[in-house]
Amino acid sequence: MLILNRKKEESIQIGDDIEIKVVAVEGDQVKIGxxxxxxxxxxxxxxxIKIQEENQEASTASDELINLLKNFKKE
Known part of the structure; x- marks a missing residue:
């Protein structure tokens, strides 16, 4: 992990397209843009993380449905 110190109004550039800027520091919160x-x-x-978990659940449910349909066709 790269750790950088930045002050208010200072930025971090990621590649050509992404800029992360410290907008405000208030107590133990840092607001970034x-x-x-x-x-x-x-x-x-x-x-x-929640999106990834829900996508995994949806994928598992789809796999189960496909297996049920395959078994249904065999009968």
Whole structure:
């Protein structure tokens, strides 16, 4: 993990397209702004994990449904 120190109004550049800027520091909270192309999805980590879990559940349910349909055809 790369760890960088930034002050208010300072940025971090990721590649050519993504800029992360420290907008404000208030107590133990840091507000950041992210500029990225619309084609890049940006999520809070906990939301990203939830999406991944739900996608996995949906995929498992789809696999189970396909197996049920295959077994149904055999009968």
């Amino acid at each position: 992210i500029e990225a192309p619309r084609s890049v999805d940006v999520y809070r980590k906990e939301i990203y």
